[in-house]
Amino acid sequence: MTTVKTLLGLPGLRLRPRAGADLLDRPVTRIYVTELPDPGRYLSAGELVLSGLLWWRRPGDAEPFVAALARSGAAALAASGADSGGIPADVVEACERHRIPLLEVPADLSFSVITEQVVLALAAASDSARKRLQAAADAPVETLLERASAELGLPCWVLSGLGRVIAGTAPLPLPAADVVRRHAARESGPLTVIPVEGRHAVPWLIAAGGPLSTAQTELAEELAGLIGVTRARSLPVAAELPGDARVVALRTEGSDESRDVLRELLPDGLLLESTGDTAYAATTAQPSTVELSTVEPLLRATRILCGVGDPAPRAEAWETARYALGVAARRPGRVVVVPAAEVAAHRLLLAGAPDGLRAALRRRVLGPLLAYDAEQHTDLVHTVRVFLECSGSPTRAAKALHVHVNTLRYRIGRAGELLGADLTEFTDQLDVYLALCTEE
Numbered sequence: 001m002t003t004v005k006t007l008l009g010l011p012g013l014r015l016r017p018r019a020g021a022d023l024l025d026r027p028v029t030r031i032y033v034t035e036l037p038d039p040g041r042y043l044s045a046g047e048l049v050l051s052g053l054l055w056w057r058r059p060g061d062a063e064p065f066v067a068a069l070a071r072s073g074a075a076a077l078a079a080s081g082a083d084s085g086g087i088p089a090d091v092v093e094a095c096e097r098h099r100i101p102l103l104e105v106p107a108d109l110s111f112s113v114i115t116e117q118v119v120l121a122l123a124a125a126s127d128s129a130r131k132r133l134q135a136a137a138d139a140p141v142e143t144l145l146e147r148a149s150a151e152l153g154l155p156c157w158v159l160s161g162l163g164r165v166i167a168g169t170a171p172l173p174l175p176a177a178d179v180v181r182r183h184a185a186r187e188s189g190p191l192t193v194i195p196v197e198g199r200h201a202v203p204w205l206i207a208a209g210g211p212l213s214t215a216q217t218e219l220a221e222e223l224a225g226l227i228g229v230t231r232a233r234s235l236p237v238a239a240e241l242p243g244d245a246r247v248v249a250l251r252t253e254g255s256d257e258s259r260d261v262l263r264e265l266l267p268d269g270l271l272l273e274s275t276g277d278t279a280y281a282a283t284t285a286q287p288s289t290v291e292l293s294t295v296e297p298l299l300r301a302t303r304i305l306c307g308v309g310d311p312a313p314r315a316e317a318w319e320t321a322r323y324a325l326g327v328a329a330r331r332p333g334r335v336v337v338v339p340a341a342e343v344a345a346h347r348l349l350l351a352g353a354p355d356g357l358r359a360a361l362r363r364r365v366l367g368p369l370l371a372y373d374a375e376q377h378t379d380l381v382h383t384v385r386v387f388l389e390c391s392g393s394p395t396r397a398a399k400a401l402h403v404h405v406n407t408l409r410y411r412i413g414r415a416g417e418l419l420g421a422d423l424t425e426f427t428d429q430l431d432v433y434l435a436l437c438t439e440e
Contacts, residue, residue, distance in 0.1 A: 001151050002028045002125040004076045004101050007048065010117050014109065015078060019092050020101030027153030028075045029213035031118045033111060038064045045073030045210045046153065048118060050111055052080050059090045066094035073210065076101035078114065126215035130222050137226050142167045144230065148223040152216050155209040157191075158227060161202045162264055162294055170209070179207055194220050197228035201257035201299050202264045204231060245270075247309040247321035248287060251278045251329070252301035261295055261304065272318070277301075280321065282314075289337045296335050305329050308339040365435035368418045380415045381436070384423065387412055388433045392424060 005024040008015050029046030035054040049069055055061065069077060077100055081087050087104055095102040129151040141158055145167050149156040155170035163177030183193040183205060192212050196204035206224050248266065252258045258279040262269060269281035292304050307324030309317040320340040328338040373381055390396035398408040412423050421428040
């Protein structure tokens with residue numbers, strides 16, 4: 001990183017500090033030559049402003065000029081004496097008051113020489129910064145960000161497209177969601193935002209705490225590439241589940257984005273498996289429909305389905321998450337989250353059965369009843385379902401169906417004949433009800 005102090009050491013320039021001796025560690029990002037009385041609209045943070053003070057005519061002229069430098073965040077002012085009479089006292093005073101380092105340029109030194117030397121120093125520093133950053137290529141995101149922040153002389157953050165701060169070197173000055181929204185809408189803001197490289201379902205962004213020079217932008221883009229490589233690495237693989245962990249199964253129908261979505265929803269999760277459109281992770285968190293609905297607009301997926309298992313040993317937690325995912329697949333909606341704890345045990349068991357087995361069970365147990373309803377245009381299947389859901393109570397079922405209890409008894413008797421089952425016996429009731437549930 002090139003600082004004001006670095007410039008004092010450049011051979012042949014013979015720059016001499018006249019104000020702000022305690023501010024020489026400020027980073028310099030570029031050089032700008034001006035003779036405007038108020039150059040504020042053209043200045044950028046981190047610039048070394050070079051001036052022959054041709055704008056200075058009388059005491060008081062320094063105030064608007066130096067104030068503009070301070071507002072823009074200029075690194076320093078390098079000035080030669082006005083009309084070779086030396087730097088006016090009010091320029092020195094204004095620089096002290098506004099805390100702008102002031103460097104005196106020898107009267108016999110050409111500005112072109114200064115510009116050439118500073119540009120070469122900035123280029124060398126930029127090249128060295130990139131090499132130092134590349135040397136940390138295998139480091140975690142937090143380490144890469146700290147290195148880049150030190151080189152840029154600015155705070156930096158890595159943000160998720162969902163508005164989550166993944167890493168940062170300082171508190172973010174505004175909500176992360178606002179940064180993401182402004183970037184998506186191409187709105188300007190106080191931060192410079194650069195997308196992280198790589199094709200991911202949920203993008204990441206790098207935000208720097210101020211405007212960047214060309215060299216700084218190149219370094220930030222280098223950082224974006226390195227973080228993109230780091231992100232592409234797999235989530236940690238779980239050897240065994242912590243005692244309070246649960247398994248989350250997530251499917252993105254119509255795309256292969258499931259692992260990226262799990263990474264965003266469960267940043268501390270441990271990847272168990274990722275195959276095509278489905279991924280499994282171990283976590284102590286529990287994704288919600290609200291969180292997944294936030295992700296959905298970013299994805300190519302036609303539906304997002306999530307099954308959340310109960311805290312249990314690995315094999316059990318895996319199976320309950322898989323079964324809950326099966327239940328989610330049979331429910332309507334673009335985004336469906338099903339915690340295993342909310343699903344009845346028999347539904348979890350059925351959800352885990354292959355579709356072919358479910359269909360075979362339905363045909364074997366309900367086949368004659370389904371055929372009878374189709375031929376006679378009746379709905380005995382519905383009558384049996386309501387009867388079983390009323391715990392086999394003819395009175396309750398008749399009331400629910402708005403029929404006389406004797407009519408209900410006749411229909412149940414006829415259904416039992418067709419099924420070859422006694423619908424007043426618990427085991428037969430269980431078989432028939434499970435078969436009825438295979439349709440869900």
